[in-house]
Amino acid sequence: MRVDTLTSIRVFRQVVESGSFVAAADRMDLSTAMVSKHVAYVEKRLGVRLLNRNSRTLSLTEPGSVYFERCKTILDDLEATELELGSLGTVPRGTVRVTCPSWFARQLLADYLAEFRRRYPEIVVDISFEDRRVDLVEEGYDLALRVTPENSLPPGVIARPVRSVPFFIAASHEYLKSHGAPKSPEDLAHHDFVAVGNIDSLPFRGSEGKIEVPLRVVMRYRSIGGVAHAAAAGVGLAPLPDIVFEEPMFKGVLTPVLMDYPLQEPTLYIVYVSRRYLPLKIRAFIDFLMDVSAKTPVRKLTVAR
Numbered sequence: 056m057r058v059d060t061l062t063s064i065r066v067f068r069q070v071v072e073s074g075s076f077v078a079a080a081d082r083m084d085l086s087t088a089m090v091s092k093h094v095a096y097v098e099k100r101l102g103v104r105l106l107n108r109n110s111r112t113l114s115l116t117e118p119g120s121v122y123f124e125r126c127k128t129i130l131d132d133l134e135a136t137e138l139e140l141g142s143l144g145t146v147p148r149g150t151v152r153v154t155c156p157s158w159f160a161r162q163l164l165a166d167y168l169a170e171f172r173r174r175y176p177e178i179v180v181d182i183s184f185e186d187r188r189v190d191l192v193e194e195g196y197d198l199a200l201r202v203t204p205e206n207s208l209p210p211g212v213i214a215r216p217v218r219s220v221p222f223f224i225a226a227s228h229e230y231l232k233s234h235g236a237p238k239s240p241e242d243l244a245h246h247d248f249v250a251v252g253n254i255d256s257l258p259f260r261g262s263e264g265k266i267e268v269p270l271r272v273v274m275r276y277r278s279i280g281g282v283a284h285a286a287a288a289g290v291g292l293a294p295l296p297d298i299v300f301e302e303p304m305f306k307g308v309l310t311p312v313l314m315d316y317p318l319q320e321p322t323l324y325i326v327y328v329s330r331r332y333l334p335l336k337i338r339a340f341i342d343f344l345m346d347v348s349a350k351t352p353v354r355k356l357t358v359a360r
Contacts, residue, residue: 127223147339148177155200157184158279178336186278217348219320223311225286225295236312240268247273247291249282258319314317
């Protein structure tokens with residue numbers, strides 16, 4: 056029987072990862088006898104036994120363990136090279152599924168996506184705005200835009216930091232007329248607060264490091280948009296991203312307070328599952344976001360007098 060060495064290596068890897076000859080045969084659409092012949096061919100060519108096997112179980116021998124790890128690396132590199140070469144000279148195309156917070160649904164993002172469309176007319180962006188932690192693999196998303204502290208990122212994902220996102224304590228003019236403006240973080244104990252989700256305190260950057268200030272929460276929302284509207288209605292103070300203050304419906308209604316005591320800023324991350332075999336369409340979208348974000352100036356907020 057003429058046997059292809061590369062195919063035999065792939066079969067051997069599949070046997071180890073599947074845990075049995077039968078399962079490997081099923082996944083590779085081969086007969087169990089053919090799978091066994093491929094593994095036997097590799098062992099004969101190397102002159103070593105790679106697997107300990109009986110009617111119920113199989114396990115790697117010491118040489119088999121070394122060979123398996125090397126095979127994985129070689130096959131992964133080969134697949135990555137084939138994918139990369141296959142994309143050379145081609146135009147990025149297809150659908151990119153993105154999830155991001157609801158408060159990203161603003162004109163600035165629409166302008167960015169319009170420019171992306173002009174650059175890559177054969178890519179369709181399918182974007183969802185939702186205020187929850189999405190499982191990218193289970194729900195079929197290519198990437199997520201997440202604003203979060205670094206220690207809140209889930210394990211096992213690639214997270215590229217884009218930029219910090221300034222947050223400020225917001226209040227309506229009517230609320231400040233009735234309750235006065237806080238002069239220090241400690242004053243927040245005497246003010247009503249609209250919270251995002253389950254937060255009960257806020258981290259400030261002080262001269263001696265981080266200051267965690269407890270809040271008197273009177274209302275909770277699960278979206279930044281809801282928090283902004285509640286603050287505009289005079290319910291209480293609220294932490295809001297800088298972009299909210301420029302929105303027409305909130306400009307002149309909300310004002311930042313405690314400007315001398317900045318909040319610790321979360322970071323905007325582009326989150327995806329793996330660097331390996333990254334399709335050209337996703338790579339184009341990530342590179343575009345990194346480029347336009349670097350060119351977008353940081354807003355300077357001032358307190359209205």
